[in-house]
Amino acid sequence: xKVFGRAAVSDFLDDFLVYRKLSPMDRRLPSLDExxxxxxxxxxxxxxxxxxxYARVIVHLLHKARSLEGPAAPLxxxxxxxxxxxxxxxxxxxxxxxxGWPGMAFIGxxxxxxxxxxxxxxxxxVGLFLANRWEALCDFDRHCADHGLRIDxxxxxxxxxxxxxxxxxxxxxxTIDQARLQAVHxxxxxxxxxxxxxxxxxxxYQRLNQPEFHSFTADNQDYLAYICxxxxxxxxxxxxxxxxxxxxxxxxxxxxxxxxxxxRGRLPGRLEELHQEIYANVQxxxxxxxxAFRYHEYQATVNRMGHLPDxxxxxxxxxxxxxxxxxxxxxxxxWKRRGALLFGLSDKPxxxxxxxxxxxxxxxxxxxxxxxxxxxxxxx
Numbered sequence: 001x002k003v004f005g006r007a008a009v010s011d012f013l014d015d016f017l018v019y020r021k022l023s024p025m026d027r028r029l030p031s032l033d034e035x036x037x038x039x040x041x042x043x044x045x046x047x048x049x050x051x052x053x054y055a056r057v058i059v060h061l062l063h064k065a066r067s068l069e070g071p072a073a074p075l076x077x078x079x080x081x082x083x084x085x086x087x088x089x090x091x092x093x094x095x096x097x098x099x100g101w102p103g104m105a106f107i108g109x110x111x112x113x114x115x116x117x118x119x120x121x122x123x124x125x126v127g128l129f130l131a132n133r134w135e136a137l138c139d140f141d142r143h144c145a146d147h148g149l150r151i152d153x154x155x156x157x158x159x160x161x162x163x164x165x166x167x168x169x170x171x172x173x174x175t176i177d178q179a180r181l182q183a184v185h186x187x188x189x190x191x192x193x194x195x196x197x198x199x200x201x202x203x204x205y206q207r208l209n210q211p212e213f214h215s216f217t218a219d220n221q222d223y224l225a226y227i228c229x230x231x232x233x234x235x236x237x238x239x240x241x242x243x244x245x246x247x248x249x250x251x252x253x254x255x256x257x258x259x260x261x262x263x264r265g266r267l268p269g270r271l272e273e274l275h276q277e278i279y280a281n282v283q284x285x286x287x288x289x290x291x292a293f294r295y296h297e298y299q300a301t302v303n304r305m306g307h308l309p310d311x312x313x314x315x316x317x318x319x320x321x322x323x324x325x326x327x328x329x330x331x332x333x334x335w336k337r338r339g340a341l342l343f344g345l346s347d348k349p350x351x352x353x354x355x356x357x358x359x360x361x362x363x364x365x366x367x368x369x370x371x372x373x374x375x376x377x378x379x380x
Contacts, residue, residue, distance in 0.1 A: 004326045009368040012332040017344030019353045049347050055094035062156045073154040078103030082160040083169040106140045110170030134327040135377040153339030161346035168325040175322045183297035184225045204231045204238045222290040223253045294351035306372035326376025
């Protein structure tokens with residue numbers, strides 16, 4: 001494992017990518033509103049990554065992106081690079097179905113077990129390449145070529161950003177989680193001021209940020225941050241919430257925020273105003289209703305990118321910095337050289353990925369354009 005200088009995701013994706021709101025960073029591509037009209041998507045729907053409608057939007061954008069690059073072969077196959085067998089593999093299969101393409105997905109991780117690969121065939125011409133080393137991307141490339149999927153100008157290569165291109169799962173992903181936790185902490189500490197109980201906050205966050213409670217939090221960090229804020233205000237306590245969840249008196253976040261709304265007058269003035277803002281966003285269907293938290297998450301994330309000196313040891317970079325995954329960058333650049341179309345996906349909210357006007361004026365850049373150290377293994 002070594003350091004390969006500094007780089008940004010945009011070095012190989014340019015602005016061909018979308019964050020959660022599906023607004024292409026390359027403004028030459030159609031907006032989501034335009035895509036909705038062109039493919040017959042329901043008005044105001046912002047589909048999530050694992051949904052078939054999401055795949056329809058991305059396939060439309062892939063064709064448009066290919067047309068921007070001048071005369072080239074039409075897209076006939078799909079390559080996907082991600083890090084989760086459930087979410088990314090589902091997104092990949094939906095993309096193959098929406099595009100009518102054969103394809104292969106590399107699902108990577110970094111484990112202490114001996115190097116291993118598992119090949120899973122989903123449908124004829126559609127398969128998963130599951131690897132416990134990111135450097136197995138070279139083996140993946142050879143496997144694709146050996147099975148009739150030579151990656152060339154007729155190929156769309158879709159690359160997941162979070163915990164794949166940056167903060168690789170099993171190697172460096174904890175730094176992304178640390179940035180998010182820092183953002184929740186900083187947001188709630190700012191809102192509660194001298195009433196902030198750090199030990200109580202950490203206990204609540206760690207307890208509720210578990211699969212056991214995903215039916216309540218919907219595995220949504222905005223919801224979890226809001227719940228921790230309400231707990232910090234003293235309106236509810238952790239034991240009561242856990243107890244009510246276990247006996248079925250409390251079953252969903254929507255039920256919880258509705259309860260809080262009936263008691264909003266008991267919240268301190270500043271928190272009551274914040275509650276009303278978040279409540280209105282939830283009512284409108286916004287999946288990222290806690291905007292203040294997400295703005296803090298953006299800053300906490302970019303503050304962990306490229307902040308260490310170039311002479312820092314690899315171990316320190318992996319422990320303390322969100323680094324670029326060298327193997328993903330190197331393989332993506334090779335595929336781009338062969339003429340493949342590269343496109344990035346991130347499920348991170350736009351508010352946590354892009355600087356606001358003041359930060360942009362101060363020199364802050366979108367996450368995909370923020371340089372950081374590239375760390376990984378040399379590819380043969």
